[in-house]
Amino acid sequence: MTPDRLFITFEGIDGSGKSTQAQLLDVALRAEGVETILTREPGGSPGAEEIRTLVLQGDPDRWSAETEILLFTAARRDHLERTILPALAAGKTVICDRFADSTRMYQGMSRGDLRALVDELHRLMIGREPDLTLLIDMDPEQGLHRAKARQTVEERFEDFGPALQAQMRQGFLALAEEFPQRIHVIDGNRTQDAVAADILRIVKAAPV
Template sequence: MFISLEGIDGSGKSTQARLLAEALRATGRDVVLTREPGGAPGAEDIRRLLVEGAPERWSAETEILLFTAARRDHLERTIRPALAAGKIVVTDRFADSTRVYQGATRGDLRGLVDGIHDLAIGVEPDLTLILDMDPEAALSRGLARKSGEDRFEEFGLPFQNALRDGFRALAAQYPGRCHLVDAGRGQETVAADLLTTVTKALA
């Protein structure tokens, strides 16, 4: 099974992806935990171009191309081999992030995102868990990390509000694949909810 975690910056995706992978491994399942942009050597090189530097560093159109190039490398070198070997893949972000970040909030570019995705990627997760929480709280959490990878956080609160609206719209558009999860609760409560949803899907 191919599982993605999505949501705005600071919503806890990386932590919850790790906790989910650990919980699945504890049941004896073989799990590959990965992330985007990144997840393969070439894709990690592209990651640094995307998440570091000034907000105005790239246009939305250029970002779409860079994210897709990184995703293709990730797909070829990590995701497909793991799925072919019968493993569960848990990724912190996939194509839905590009649909929302570049396609819905930085201009009316959703058609461009979907067209390039269909041509270059052509794969969707089996299950997408969208972590939903208050953008102001999430932004404070994200900026507090001081990770050096805060280019998108620096677009500010209006951008994060637009992202949340975009992810909620995506959940409504793909109800069979996407599950909206309240990420404003305690970490353990959120993790338990995610594991329950995934366990049901695996069954």
């Protein structure tokens, strides 16, 4: 069975391979006749892409955690209105590289206990969770090495260093325990093909 009208998100630490796996899933589902849209956060709509530049570039201490939460929520709202909801309404499956779980981790936990603030803003302004979240679990040091090897200008969070990576990994795993029906943990320390096969199996088994 192939999924229609599903909202699927990929999560994980930087360098976990989630962006690649999101692309591979998009190709695999399209090959089976599923109409999909592949998108990302922050970004995915013109306004959200402008905010992406603000939050992913520059000095690590450019914004406070509270300001980041507001910026990410604003980007997500625009993304939801202009990309995600219209695609779902048209019967497409949406595959998104990061969503609210990343904000719960990176802004809600990295520099203080702000998870309640993230969740309240999400309730007020977003009000939508994914149908299925694929969390790619990766060794933090290996993930950071892979992320830095990309050598892009969007390295603000990588520049926080390995301690943040390790903290975020544990946070994501705890989040999977909090939402076991939605979040599936996948071992990312394997070959790309092995990870992709697991992901496709899980997606095909998802309720339609």
